[in-house]
Amino acid sequence: MPKYAAIKGITKLRGSDLRGLSKVVHQLTLDITEVTEGVHQAVYTTLGMPHGPSSRKCRGLTGSIYRLIYGTTNVVGSGVDKLFAYNETRIKSIDSRDAYDPQRLATLSFLNGIIGDRFVADGNPLALPMTIFYGKQPLDATDVSAVVLPTNKVLLMVHGLCSSPLHWEGLAQQQSHSEALVSAHGYTPLHLHYNSGLHVSQNGQALAVQLEQVVHQWPVTIDDLTFIGHSMGGLVIRSALYYAEKLGLSWHKSVKHAFFLGTPHKGAPLERAGNTLSAMLERVPYTVAFSKLTRLRSAGVTDLRYGYIRDDDWQSSCRFTAPVERPQVIALPTYIQTYAVGSIIQKAHNYIADHLVGDGLVPLTSALGENANSSRALRFTQTETLQNIHHMELLNHPLVTRQLLSWLDTSCA
Template structure:
């Protein structure tokens, strides 16, 4: 395993604060140029659901207060509390219950009216071309609420597709040849991570451009190694294994319609994208699909193979809030987060890892061990915010490092205390880059140079 110290990459990808904040009205006016009518409809649905959720939260808090006050008075106190299972505790026939019921009724009526109007207008309007700002908004919403968006048929929900230049590619051999006239037999699929999208592989500032190599890893590898880069776009709020199954089927179709005979398929993944790729390999092998026989390289950039601490903190907060009657309703706020996020607690990749369990419940890691796909050259890139010297290669020094701010080094390298769960990356296929954050892994010249060596 190699460790490189890189200076100046730590701040890449961070949000900068303008010196003079713009008025909120001006910012809202800007968004009118980016949102489609279908987006407005989806946001209106979220606003309705959010208002209902807040109302129910306040009602449950008040109901729990009623229960706490009524408890010392025994049977006499219980007359003032709704004790039916699943209720908030506020009596529906009382004045308080009438107020809450009225608020929810008016919200549903107003939300339904707006949705009905927009559903009629949106299909008639030709949507403008999408923008990076809109794509970033949609990908963030899908990362946090993607499973709920899908379950409620919200138009904001992203459908998985393979894209190029920000546009979905047709799964038809003739049309695909027209869209990719220079396609080669070497496919490079880039798979983004949680709350992100395919456009974010591309540098959006001069500081992130790869000098002499293009705007992103895909463009550089196309010029130097003859790959044809395409980019996965998907709803990161779904279970990792759900996305893995969809990716497996999509790759099978992609190889069937590819304009050239496919010699090599390589997957370059970032963060959650690596878990999705591992799940896809398992799903494809189990179903006897053909594309795994073309898979030559699988590269992981900052993938939380054994989980990410931030999701574990979220689970702990849920447990603490849920342990007390008065704070229990507030645990529902944390439980808004998507299935994709909760899968990151331990690094779920298989359906059996989450099926039949409460995904918000704490507990030990019960995943089924899943080794790296056989016959594929697998590579792991991990990053640390620490300024490690190039000679620092001992495990003890690495364990003391900070990780990339989201994923610990051990998780990114597939290391685990239980031997059965360790991922077998050979020493020459592991690489640690220093002074680099999680997002900076997408636009790092040293990382690109390492990728070029591995994918030659």
């Protein structure tokens, strides 16, 4: 990804994006004020002073001040929204900017990964719709006529949390993974862009449905549908395959290969640590209010705790609490050649490198689907461990490209 692309993307935002951002600032101001009042009242409670309408609300003059802040914030927020509505004509002129500018999408992708589920729930225009891209233009799942010289081999790249198709791009004079596979094996490249703040299972189901339409509309019969997924993207691929079979769809029969790069199949300790911190904050009166901030993280983020790919994995309990049992292991389809790439950023293998640090975000054992209990391990066709490659470098590192080509050369020989 070009340096500072997300920052540069701010200048590419459209009028509707700015309106959405104003809603985010409004809500965050209310949330932070609520946290501050909660801490304030916690201190008062230890001094024996009564609380207001609830245990986290102040009373008297202090409560009045907080109510004034809430009221002022709402008035300002409403005023800004009305200002956008009043200047709707001018905003539309700003909206004439390219909606699919890569840098704009990179900026929105970051925001969606953090609180994208709230964007959807609030009807915020910042919420990204799932889109399949051919080149830099969106592909209508019901009309694929925009594809130039479609082949019978299709490659779909699926990014991870807070990312976009832009993140797959390699450095100057360096082939990206997709470019290398297209050149060597004649694939037609597609890129998936999705709201990574939603549950993985929600994105998996949406992808399953879209692929059914794309494969059905494709001008020639697809004999080889191949996936490359990075991080959360790998979980979305597994979820889509699971729901394709469950919903009786047919596209999954065309899948030949699935490559998983740094995918947290067994979860990520960073999210588990975040969940533990949230639980600790709730146990202490002075910090319980701060637990509200930890609960702002998206559904997609909390799915990374144990690598959830089905609705059943998260629907039975609060997603901010750690379940006693891990989710049911969903085996990899046996009719697909599956490959996993993991990495360690330390110089040698040891317990910390393999089980905790890994590539800096995903442990090696999780990326390779390993488990001490063999019944809970994933059985890939092949796996590969790389060294000194960070999690985000897996997106475009030449050693990864070389490994993908090696596997494909052997598979297609």
